[in-house]
Amino acid sequence: MTQSPISARAPRLRGARALFTGRAGGVSAAPFDSLNLARHVGDDPEAVEANRALLAREIGLPLVFVEQVHSADVLVLRSGGARGEESSIATADALVTDRTDIALAIMVADCVPVLLSDPVAGVIGAAHAGRRGLLGGVLEATAAAMAALGADPARTEAAIGPAVCGRCYEVPEAMQEEAVAALPAARSTTRSGTPALDLPAGAAAALVRAGLAPERIDAGAPCTLEDERWFSYRRSARTGRFVGAIRRAGT
Template structure:
């Protein structure tokens, strides 16, 4: 297997975070090649090999979830065990948080992936925010869960990752009206002037409303940028894979520095 490209982002000292691209895996077309999704028709053995490659570059087994377009948040607890193969899924949810040094992943192929961390407290999280998740404010639920683990809203840092942009996400006019009634920042038009939703803008507004201290928006559109899987671009014709946002807080043994304080016990 070739090197796994990771578009790295800065969530503070001691935190490794980023977004995988399509390249560097073992899956053939149409999933070529770093497909991380177990529910898109790819051979599970290949997907698990791809996931193992991502775990290797993070230096920790990565926890994945079964995403259901809701607002459930799972707390991943206990000491990470590199000798134990990771489960295919830690459960049904659309966000994961931890204060125990686990590597976490969110799978996407147009929905909005969000990575969060309070680097001083050693808490990290990841969010899958599709249209339903934005309507349900899964981002706000995740911020609340991170605060419950000892994170501080003003110290939290977030990155809004690659997703379909407002200029490309065409929807029926009534759908735009319904979503924008709940999250006004999502109201958008395509370049052709047709109704659209800007989910990254909605997520960014929800992060601000939740009190997150620092927010970076990558502004990369999955439909336009072929480095990433896109269901709207490719999945209408053939199966398409899933890329991931991944985040881990490195512990003292890995970083050589002091362990960040945590109120998670």
């Protein structure tokens, strides 16, 4: 299968098609070049809609986005649920569904995008796990919302996408202490020896705490700050957002 330029990283999750977009393959001008998928960052709205249409064509289904606010709230889109619920913008930081007619999208630029699939139950999820969301339990809440649709965390597979790494994400010492009190795995140190947080490691630990098996977690994605194939808010405050997107497979 040839990989479209829209898909910069395509983790294998059984029961789903999952992808992370990068900067390449879209129509936006600098500094949103070129595949910015966020409406709220100051990009030309027509360019954003064109980029979203490219992504929808790539994944083959209409995409559902949410208004992300660093919460632990999950939007649940249940089959047989109210029609049109996916078109009204919800405030949430994760989405889960058992539906076959929509794809889920989470926007990021340094925060951790996490995609999940239980191939037996046919339930998928997507979560935005920044520092605040992780500490607020967004990944545990996502796993619980999937379980309410019949998923079993023990057989759920997850992919942790590109995010700022533990060697790059410098934070004040007090912030580090507060974070590691709740999530010890997030403790890190920058290359220059200052306090840091490793959000991808924290996300993996939170997924294990939610009942996922470590061997079912795809980690090791590139660092957004170091790898210019992805948007990074820490590299440039005026920039675009890429997405983690997921749909059920074989439907």
